[in-house]
Amino acid sequence: MKQDRPPRPSRARSVHAKAVSPSSAPLITVPELRRAVLELANTLAPADVDDLLGSEDEMRARAERLDGDAGKLLVAQLELALTCLQDHAAGRCPQIPYFTISMLAAGLAYLVDEFDLIPDFLPRIGTLDDAVVMAMAFRFAEPGLRRYCTWKEIDPVPTLGAEAK
Numbered sequence: 001m002k003q004d005r006p007p008r009p010s011r012a013r014s015v016h017a018k019a020v021s022p023s024s025a026p027l028i029t030v031p032e033l034r035r036a037v038l039e040l041a042n043t044l045a046p047a048d049v050d051d052l053l054g055s056e057d058e059m060r061a062r063a064e065r066l067d068g069d070a071g072k073l074l075v076a077q078l079e080l081a082l083t084c085l086q087d088h089a090a091g092r093c094p095q096i097p098y099f100t101i102s103m104l105a106a107g108l109a110y111l112v113d114e115f116d117l118i119p120d121f122l123p124r125i126g127t128l129d130d131a132v133v134m135a136m137a138f139r140f141a142e143p144g145l146r147r148y149c150t151w152k153e154i155d156p157v158p159t160l161g162a163e164a165k
Contacts, residue, residue, distance in 0.1 A: 066131055103140045
């Protein structure tokens with residue numbers, strides 16, 4: 001004979017587990033994104049920088065798809081990244097740390113890649129993830145970028161903000 005048991009509480013409804021609706025769960029967390037950017041930077045070789053520089057027009061077209069302040073920042077960051085990488089590839093600025101170069105290359109590689117978190121073909125939002133990855137790459141590369149901007153006599157504030165004191 002079958003014994004009647006009290007129903008087991010669902011994990012989603014238990015006191016210890018919190019229900020998360022699919023719409024509130026992030027696709028990727030900040031630490032995961034940070035790790036992904038660092039891993040991408042660690043896979044890039046010097047020849048990859050040259051390949052990325054060959055995609056300038058495509059990167060500029062993608063960056064210009066993003067409207068508003070985020071779009072303006074992405075375009076400004078893209079221009080600084082391209083200028084720095086061009087100078088690096090030509091051997092004009094050997095004092096810039098390769099970490100800076102690899103972070104910028106990672107940001108550009110993500111921008112040019114068609115397979116990312118938010119598909120680029122989606123109007124108005126397709127480039128948001130590209131902007132976030134570029135901003136993160138710039139945050140990692142900030143000391144080297146400030147050094148580059150000083151050497152090149154470029155104002156870093158539009159892309160990096162004011163320097164913390």
